[in-house]
Amino acid sequence: MSPEALGKRPPREGLLEVDDLFVSYGPIAALKGVTLSVGQGEVVALIGANGAGKTSTLRAVSGLVKPAKGAVRFKGQALTGLKANQVVAKGLAHAPEGRGIFPNLTVQENLDLGAWLRKDGDAIAGDLEKCFSLFPRLKERRAQLAGTLSGGEQQMLAISRALMSRPTLLLLDEPSLGLAPQVTQTIFRILKDVNAQGMSILLVEQNAHLALGLAHWAYVLETGTLVLQGTGQELLASEAIRKAYLGE
């Protein structure tokens, strides 16, 4: 059951398919049948109010919670039933909400952990340099404990750490959380660059304006159900979205 669509989605090779996903925490039903997809090289945004179930969707995709019902397929393979650590190995990286960095490890150690499943040592060093060129501040602070970084730097670290696993799909949960507008702008500009180099992204955001500006396609989630989908531009222009999520 797909929600109404605004605009037309350019066809792409499929990457992630989520089919009729249900997630419950005890008696609380967080997701009640979510169906969405992410194509190769696409940025897909998932927006919605607090408690709508955005984080739950990402957690179900990356195996951190077990869905009560529904299927997740990645590159045509079923992910359902795999544990989080097995999902990472398939090429999915999750930068969790609230960043989830390791505060008492150094920046460098955090990044090493991101690459921990990889065996290609030389390529890891290259990717590390790439991360440092995206976020030069991290390079200066590589020996510093991650917990002593500013909020924005921690977010940069969380994204870099996710990139270090060299994923096919990046799951980002509220990268703008608690950051000053300029820092958020910087991060979104970098996400755009990362996507331009071919990375597919599933982005969860409160900041609908920024998310829709970046997204090729977006879904609107309301209390566990998708209510609307469309191209980022069409949703930005839509009356309902402007009222509900952009505060206009």
Next chain:
Amino acid sequence: MKSFLPVVAATVVLAVLQLLLGTSEYFVYLTSLVGVNVVLAVSLNIINGMTGQFSIGHAGFMAVGAYVAGTTSLILKDDQLSFLPPAVSDQLFLLLALLLGGGTAGLFGFLVGLPSLRLRGDYLAIVTLGFGEIIRVVIQNSDGLSKSLGAVPGLSLVGSFVGKFGGALGVSGVPQRSTFFMVWFWVFVLVLLARRLADSSHGRWLKAIREDEVAAEAMGVDTTSYKVRAFVVSSFFAGIAGGLFAHFVPIINPGSFTFVKSMEVVVMIVAGGLGSTTGAIVAAVFLTLLPEGLRSLFLQLGGGDASLAQKVDQVRMPIYGVLLVLIMLTRSQGLFGTHEAWDLWKRRKPAEAKA
């Protein structure tokens, strides 16, 4: 080859010390006590400090090691490898008993850890607390257990082994084969392992689990498997400590492995700084020597009257409690935090190397 060098050096140093000081009974007794507590503290620190799980049943694993190793030696008491000098043969039999004791404790660690480490939070604390008590109560009633096991076909051997545990009375007559050398050899092996572990990538995953288990999982770390492994290693060494203990005290009984013993080890690692091997060692040494020092002080004060000295055991836990409260008030991360003595030296080296 490089990794064998410290082992060889330590063996030589320990052997020399053994030859020089191994005949002084009090020295050997005191250093053995200290060594056993260091092994307990450093091994508990692997799971509680490095991995951030909370086990409070270390005495249970120590008991398993003590009873299995002690009973093994009791059975093999009169056996000798005739082609070796008796002292060397004794040490080899001791080593065998220790490995059996440690191995069994490690197996118990696996059985206890696998279900409880799958879950997050306080489950491990509750389960290990229960395990420690169950082990103690089971040993206390070993006679009944021995009979029931004996009745099961195929387990009669286990039954008669358990029958030697002696219930509440305990096991006496275990050959006193423990030596200064053997105790400190194990201290050395464990400290070397703990240090290597902390510096390895394996240790980094453990640290990541301690910091944020969900994030570690999201990085692809198989958290359950790493936690179980750390727990098995920790239990193995608790078993070794118990095995050593069984070979230098006149009698082992369930009273030596109560919850109080578990808490004593917890106090050591918390006071030393959770996560710091150095801290665990220093606190274990200090908290073992403190009551012994008080005991001989009181013995002198009482003019050789032992009744005052015996009171030390009664006031020991309250003193530990006060000490712990003081440390937490003034230095909540423990004496060493997560720092290590050898880091001071290491940190200087790479800085020089880069310059």
